[in-house]
Amino acid sequence: MKTLNYVAVLVASLTFGSMANAAEQATVNVIEYGVDHSQAAAERQKSVSQLQLMPQAATELNTLSREQKQAEISASVATANKSKLQAVSSLTQHSYYHEFSFFSAEAYLLSDDNYDGFYHSFSLNFDADVYGAYANESVPVYAVIYISRNGGDWTYLHTTDVFYLQGSSAFDSYEVITSLDSGYPTDHYDILIDLYELGYDDIVATISSDDTNSLYALPLQSYNRDQVYDSGYQETVVVSGGSLSALVLLGLGLVGWRRRIAA
Template sequence: MKKIVLATLLLSCSFLSSAEQKPEWKTRSIEKQFSQSRAVTTKSSTQLASSADSTPMLSKQQAPAQTLAARPVIDDPDFWIYDAWVTLEKDTDYDGYYHNIILEFDADTVYAHASVYARLYLSSGGDFYEYHTTDYFHIDGENSQDSYVVETDLLEGFPPNDYELLIELYDTDTDELVATLDGYDDADLYLLPLESNNHEHRSGGQVTVTTEHGGSLGLCAAIMLLIFACYRHRATGSNRQP
């Protein structure tokens, strides 16, 4: 019977541990290209696209956020991500971990023009969690002036840690993965000290409480009074003698 109870407890602990490893994450992002910015829904769009026969279809760009157990491998000579830059901001509690990411990346192609979109992920050494899917945007050959910027506030679900950022680039026409960039390819995407906003510890303000008490001075005063009372008592007794 004891073995059954022990096995049940171990199974329950294992279930709780696996449940804790699946975080609920929430972010808010702003995208921009060519100095035009717009707020966008994070964790992918929820809108449905309609095909020619009016049957609702869901593209990869519109699908729910996903989790990757392994980094993707792609070798498409027609597309690549030339470079990426990361700026970290907003460390409210000054602990060295930031909850705002500004990611800029420059995607290139052999074609004169192409329409693409990107899916962005974060990992702290385990699975990669998608935190944002961009809108469609255009790239022009190897033009360095068409870089794309995504600024993201991590709101929930990212405990303080060093994270790696992964970029997936998709062809809009085919929804095929055509290029990737991660910490193995670019050191700017590796060891990012991050935490979501709900992990920032905010001080509610200091309150100073002053307590008055006798302390050692009060004790000395009490002893002096006791000695004085004894002296008075002895002096009074002496005065009463004939």
């Protein structure tokens, strides 16, 4: 009976713990370095640490799929074009066509506090090129970043500020450092980046884990899961088989516990 009580309580705690994890709000901290890569890696790590000490800086994310985010962008562009109130003046209200492509995209793992091989912060550095009517034309763009857990659906992570591309220059690459604050279970994640020309709602270039291994299967987890706990020995028990639900097992455990007290 003692074993049954233990199993019942364990199964119930695992069930309720899973429910709590599923309801956890996804939050992230983001630092954008843009085209300035002069900062040393130690300084970037310091910036990540400072953001972790400022929970109010974390941004709560709505669970948006890639399709939902594209629809949101289309709606916002349509509204901006109709009202003529775009926040940044586009230099590309043109009658000719721009062609875009990604030259490269690299992901770099940064912080793993408990040294379990899963990181809560990472850097994305990507270089996109543009080809138009003029060789030195500056074209305003922005990128939308998505994340996929273990090959699942793409979900929205971050939209960058507006930045400018100049032909095939290597000096207009963009860098974004992301710290996953909460809502990301320990697992392997893929990254996808969509590029948009400012003022237009169609995706002009995309790069993802399908194109480069650097964006594939990143070992990540939330900051709240990447902590060092000194609580001594912890036992993990796996319960399988049977058709009793967790609530039924919990009930049996409580009955056995009461009988033991009465005895």
